[in-house]
Every structure is written in structure tokens, then in C-alpha cells.
Amino acid sequence: MTKIGFVLDQRSCIGCHACTVACKQEHGVELGVFRTWVKYVETGTFPDVKRNFSVMRCNHCEDAPCVAICPTKALFKREDGVVDFDSDRCIGCKACMNACPYDALYIDPQTQTAAKCNFCAHRLDEGLKPSCEIVCPTQAITSGDLDDPDSEVSRLIDTVPSRVRAPEQGTRPQVFYLGVHDAAIDPLAIAQGREYLSQIPDSQREKLRPLKDEGTATTVSDIAHPPPWGWKVSSYFLSKGVAAGAMMLAVLLLVVGADGSALADVVPGAVALAGIAVTGLFLVWDLKQPTRFYYLFTKPQRRSWLALGAQVINLAAIVALVFTVAAILDLDGLRDALRWAMVPAGAALAGYTALLFNQCEGRDLWQSPLLLPHTIVNALLAGAGTLAVAALFFDVSADIEDALAWSLGLAAALSGAIALLDAYGRHPTRQAERAAKNLRRDLYARPFRAGLLLGALVPAAVAAAVLAGAPSALLAGGGVVALVGLWLYEDAWVRAGQSVPLS
Known part of the structure; x- marks a missing residue:
């Protein structure tokens, strides 16, 4: 050799x-x-x-x-x-x-x-x-x-x-x-x-x-090395999170929404399909050779989580599509069977991105063991926030409102806790620590803090207020704020990971 x-x-x-x-x-x-x-x-x-x-x-x-x-x-x-x-x-x-x-x-x-x-x-x-x-x-x-x-x-x-x-x-x-x-x-x-x-x-x-x-x-x-990924990747994080979160929450809404509200059956699948479609647009838009996107399916490399992720997106889209069609056609047996498949499909849709970012070995901040649980929690937060907004347009029971409030509040609190632990906790390498400082203290401190405030603290407080008797319409506002905060946090995190020079 x-x-x-x-x-x-x-x-x-x-x-x-x-x-x-x-x-x-x-x-x-x-x-x-x-x-x-x-x-x-x-x-x-x-x-x-x-x-x-x-x-x-x-x-x-x-x-x-x-x-x-x-x-x-x-x-x-x-x-x-x-x-x-x-x-x-x-x-x-x-x-x-x-x-x-x-x-x-x-x-x-x-x-x-x-x-x-x-x-x-x-x-x-x-x-x-x-x-x-x-x-x-x-x-x-x-x-x-x-x-x-x-x-x-x-x-x-x-x-x-x-x-x-x-x-x-x-x-x-x-x-x-x-x-x-x-x-x-x-x-x-x-x-x-x-x-x-x-x-x-x-x-x-x-x-x-x-x-x-x-x-x-x-x-x-020396020569400049601009960061390869920007706002399109951050937006893809959010749109995919909306889709994945709606899928994972479908079971909960069907369990508590026995009154037959559309929010409990048709809407989660429809939101998931819309989120997956927007995710695909962002993914293709960010490619330098967008007309070759189909190579992900015709010339895949099976070790790459970018190629594997394309298959996960396809699988999640199929599950969400069949679930939605079954709900629209009142095929309750098929819909109820598929609701259990919506949870692992949604979790896979949210979580594969963590495995993809883990493969970016040049960016030590992205090697955190907290990344996988954080992507799933953020997806639940994004899904709950979107469904809370959708609840304005449908007749929903008090049980569904409470379920959305609990989902939004708990996901927001947990997301904020993980974000703080990831930014302020111990980091195994100097590069990861420098990137974390750029996130929490230096370059991206403002969007990071705004993201924590809007994406964690405010939604958790709104959810608690609604559960305590505040008008249910307030929950939709908390959902909108949560989505804005999530985007700010995830954009800061994506940029901070690429902010440390490698050469």
C-alpha cells in the first residue's frame, strides 16, 4: 500500500x-x-x-x-x-x-x-x-x-x-x-x-x-474564510422544527381532542407537510448547485447525514401525508394507527440535523452531546407555538388549549435550560469554549439573549398565565414570540459555531 x-x-x-x-x-x-x-x-x-x-x-x-x-x-x-x-x-x-x-x-x-x-x-x-x-x-x-x-x-x-x-x-x-x-x-x-x-x-x-x-x-x-452557512440554514432549522413538533404532538392532541376538533387531526399533518415543504425550499435554495439537488437520491453517500436526512424528510412527509388524508376522509382507524408513527417520524425529522451537525468535525461547538435532545425539544416548542396560533382559527376544547399550553410552557422552559447549559457549561476544547464565548458574551450575545428571552422565558410565562386562567387567545401570542425567539437563538448558534478560525 x-x-x-x-x-x-x-x-x-x-x-x-x-x-x-x-x-x-x-x-x-x-x-x-x-x-x-x-x-x-x-x-x-x-x-x-x-x-x-x-x-x-x-x-x-x-x-x-x-x-x-x-x-x-x-x-x-x-x-x-x-x-x-x-x-x-x-x-x-x-x-x-x-x-x-x-x-x-x-x-x-x-x-x-x-x-x-x-x-x-x-x-x-x-x-x-x-x-x-x-x-x-x-x-x-x-x-x-x-x-x-x-x-x-x-x-x-x-x-x-x-x-x-x-x-x-x-x-x-x-x-x-x-x-x-x-x-x-x-x-x-x-x-x-x-x-x-x-x-x-x-x-x-x-x-x-x-x-x-x-x-x-x-x-x-492570510486569506479570509467566510462562514459557509447563514440565515437559510437557521430558517431550515425552524421550519423543520415546526413540522417535526406538529407531528410529535399529534398523538397528544388526538388523545385529548376526542370532540373531533380539526386541530386534533387534520391540522397537525397539514402543518407538518407545510413545514416540510418550506424546509425543502430552504435546503435547495442554500445549495450552490440547486439544480443537482436530486443527486441526494440518485447518487447518495450512505454515511452522510445530509443524504440520510433527505430520506428521513421523505419518510416523514409520507407519514404526514397519509395521516392527513386519513383525517380528511374520516378514516379514523387508519388515522389513529398512524398517530403513533407520527411521533418517531417527527423525532427523526428533528433529530437527524443534530447528527448532521455532529459530522461537522471542524466546528467543536456543534459536537455537544446536548444537541440531539435540544433539537427535539426545540421542535416540540416550534410545533406547540405554531399549533397555538392555528387554534385561533378553530373551535377547540379547553382540554386542547390546556394541552397546548402545557406543551408550550414545558418545551420553552426545557429549551432555555439546555441552551444556558450548552452556552455556559464546560467545553472540552479551546475552540468550543471560544465559540461559546462568542455566543454568550461577544459577537452573538444580543441575538442569543433575545432568543432566550423570546423563545424560552416569555412563552413559559404566557403558558403559565393561560393555565392560571388568562384568555386563551394570549397563547397564540406566546406561540408567535416563541417562533421568533427560536429563530434568533438558532441563528446565533449556527453563526457562533462558525466564528472561530480554523487556519
Whole structure:
């Protein structure tokens, strides 16, 4: 077996960018994006300042998280260990960008598909060296077979102490650094690096002052890595939560709604179908290649929770559709049988997103064990809030009103408790802790706190008031506020997870 890897000798690197230029020329890389680049980091204080260089690129991990999360097998490992990609299969979901702990992937502006260093695989197949290695004037770049003890790369690693980037991620990267400064490969050692600030409005940069105290170095040259996912993903969280929550609450409403109210049978299924439809729109809209969305079904990669999630959405839609049709046609036996299937289908619809975000190994905040229960609780909150609004338009019994009030209040209280525990609790890595600080204290503190207030505290108080005898119409207002608060919280959480630099 062959296992190809790089050795980057930063002791001899002069920061000339020849490797970057050669890579761009070899692959026709567009302006503004890079497969390989040189990062400049300065350490020390005047007049004892030193500039350190580090060459950044795909690490061709032995256990590559980008390959595992890719829903269409656009990313794959070759037999020689090179992580390559097929742009013709890519749907532009950007999941690989959040799975990579090294900021190695980008969206090609020309093809609108993911791209990265592929070790010049076409040259390797012809027995040639990568273009970056050929042009390096100081021989700071060496490639070869890491499994061959007599190869130059193996000799260098055996004789000179080497380092890899983010070893704690467990990806077993196949790019080794010699003589590299800690700060050059540790993005959290940087004090207010410009690549970190490039995505932050000027009005908010003052909130990042704590980074200056944590950092030991300054980046003077690097490239920007804007967060791949934004408000569309946050909105997809909410719409999917509405659908999943309505499905899970269908049993409760049917049990207490024996008076035959439409809110207890037709409405939960109809709300679920509407939520699933909106979710699909957001998912496709967020793709860089939306016309290829059907690849999720025709070219799926079974390890990816993005591909598996598409099947979960289909299953939930089928269950909700049959349940709704049975309710409309007064097929009570079929409807009552399906109400029990609505609960696990709704839970799966809510929970698969947690498993998808867990696969984004580059974002440590999203690895929380609280994520799965939180997505299910938030779905119950979203479903209860939506059904509370729908109750304004139907004749409902006091039992149904009480059931919705209890559901809204308990889900809101539990959601708020989990959110606080996730943001203020202990975090296993420095990256997760930095992201949590950005959520609760720095960049996203305002939407996070507003989300807790509107999505947890207010709905819980409204529900308690309604149960104590306040007008039932007040519950609909609590439902609207809960949905707004949920979106604010989830948007802040999605953005905070991507706010910590990885390179």
C-alpha cells in the first residue's frame, strides 16, 4: 500500500508564495480563492519581532471528515490516500467546509462547487511531483510515500521533530510540519487576526478585544474564510422544527381532542407537510448547485447525514401525508394507527440535523452531546407555538388549549435550560469554549439573549398565565414570540459555531 503525504519544512520557507502561484496556474484557480496559501504570523514585541511562515492546504486526512459528510460522493479517498474530488457530483451544500478542521475547502466561483488541494493527482498518476513542490526555491516542500521507510518524507519525519495541525481532531492528517512555530498552526494563538475580523462589521470588532488577551501572535498575511452557512440554514432549522413538533404532538392532541376538533387531526399533518415543504425550499435554495439537488437520491453517500436526512424528510412527509388524508376522509382507524408513527417520524425529522451537525468535525461547538435532545425539544416548542396560533382559527376544547399550553410552557422552559447549559457549561476544547464565548458574551450575545428571552422565558410565562386562567387567545401570542425567539437563538448558534478560525 501507498500512503502519500507532504512534509513542509518551515525552517527553510521564505514566504515567497511560489507554491500558491504554481497551484493557481496548474489548476486554474480563480482569484480570491486558494488551494494552497502561505500564512504570515509575527511573534514577539518590538524590536524583538519574528515573522513565521506556514504553508496551508488540505491535509489529506487518513480519517477525512469531509469524505464522510459529503452526501453525493463528490469527495473521495484514492487508494494512495489522496483526498480527491469530483466537481461533477458536487451539489454545493458546503457541508464539507464545516466538516474540515483546516479551512481547506472553498467554493469555486466559476463552477459553484467545492474545491481544494488534490495533491495534483493528475501529476501523481504520471509519476510527477505536485506543482508546488517543483517550484519551491528552497525545497521546503517534499512529498512521497509515508509507508515507505526509505522515502525522503519518512526520513525527514524520522530525523526531525514534526507537527501536524489540530491533532486533537483525530483526523490523522498526512501533512507534517518541521520547525513550525506554535502560533503558525494554532489559529487560537492569534490576537485579532485580520482573517478572523474580515467577516465582522466594524461596529462589532470592539467585542473581540478579549481575543487580544488570549493571543500570543499576530497574523499579518492570510486569506479570509467566510462562514459557509447563514440565515437559510437557521430558517431550515425552524421550519423543520415546526413540522417535526406538529407531528410529535399529534398523538397528544388526538388523545385529548376526542370532540373531533380539526386541530386534533387534520391540522397537525397539514402543518407538518407545510413545514416540510418550506424546509425543502430552504435546503435547495442554500445549495450552490440547486439544480443537482436530486443527486441526494440518485447518487447518495450512505454515511452522510445530509443524504440520510433527505430520506428521513421523505419518510416523514409520507407519514404526514397519509395521516392527513386519513383525517380528511374520516378514516379514523387508519388515522389513529398512524398517530403513533407520527411521533418517531417527527423525532427523526428533528433529530437527524443534530447528527448532521455532529459530522461537522471542524466546528467543536456543534459536537455537544446536548444537541440531539435540544433539537427535539426545540421542535416540540416550534410545533406547540405554531399549533397555538392555528387554534385561533378553530373551535377547540379547553382540554386542547390546556394541552397546548402545557406543551408550550414545558418545551420553552426545557429549551432555555439546555441552551444556558450548552452556552455556559464546560467545553472540552479551546475552540468550543471560544465559540461559546462568542455566543454568550461577544459577537452573538444580543441575538442569543433575545432568543432566550423570546423563545424560552416569555412563552413559559404566557403558558403559565393561560393555565392560571388568562384568555386563551394570549397563547397564540406566546406561540408567535416563541417562533421568533427560536429563530434568533438558532441563528446565533449556527453563526457562533462558525466564528472561530480554523487556519
